[in-house]
Amino acid sequence: MPAKKLPDTDEGRIKALEQIIALEENMNGKNTISVRDIQDVKNLLLSYERLTVGAKQTLEDEIAAEKNCFPLFQKAQLYISHFIQVLYLTVIRQEMKVENLACYGLEYSDDFTLPDLSTQKAVIEWGERVINGEAERTGQGGSPIYNPSITKVKVHYDLFKEADYSLKIYCQNTNRSRESMEDLYDKIDSLIWSAWTKAEFTYGTLPPKEREKKYNEYGIQFYD
Numbered sequence: 001m002p003a004k005k006l007p008d009t010d011e012g013r014i015k016a017l018e019q020i021i022a023l024e025e026n027m028n029g030k031n032t033i034s035v036r037d038i039q040d041v042k043n044l045l046l047s048y049e050r051l052t053v054g055a056k057q058t059l060e061d062e063i064a065a066e067k068n069c070f071p072l073f074q075k076a077q078l079y080i081s082h083f084i085q086v087l088y089l090t091v092i093r094q095e096m097k098v099e100n101l102a103c104y105g106l107e108y109s110d111d112f113t114l115p116d117l118s119t120q121k122a123v124i125e126w127g128e129r130v131i132n133g134e135a136e137r138t139g140q141g142g143s144p145i146y147n148p149s150i151t152k153v154k155v156h157y158d159l160f161k162e163a164d165y166s167l168k169i170y171c172q173n174t175n176r177s178r179e180s181m182e183d184l185y186d187k188i189d190s191l192i193w194s195a196w197t198k199a200e201f202t203y204g205t206l207p208p209k210e211r212e213k214k215y216n217e218y219g220i221q222f223y224d
Helices: 010-024 033-093 100-106 119-138 150-203 208-218
Strands: none
Touching: 010 033, 010 150, 010 208, 033 100, 033 119, 033 150, 100 119, 119 150, 150 208
């Protein structure tokens, strides 16, 4: 007898559990598995179906949040980069002392290299630096930077930061749903395997065609 092949998808597991329940509920007392086992299968199926629906929804929410976050990330990235470029130009034109770059966490260099803003984390860090730096410098009597003003930079920074925070929450929800699903896999696989094994034991001595029919009714799969 070839080895049994357990389902490896959510749809496959649900179908296998449903087949087992449907068959056992119509056995008129001649059940292959115990009444307690049947109830365990039913309870597990209900939990699994709820988690499957929930996991699908949390994933859809995460995808939607990611789509919403990306253009806000790009906009914040653009404004922060532009603000830093204007800062450098102000230093080059000698309208601001080079020492004031330290307020923003920037260091002087001959080529005025821009910081790497390619990641969401970097944009959040540098956004906070330039916002705090501008407040510190103007608080010491320096003239505000315009085009873009720090107010406009902050608007786009705050929008992105809020969207990024929401995305992280959705990602956490997705991970929790996935972990809950994975916690059930061993229980589900064990129940399916047990039911299939008992069906094999019960119907294994039938003639080949009848045996194959019974195995198909239970949804038993075998490796080729």
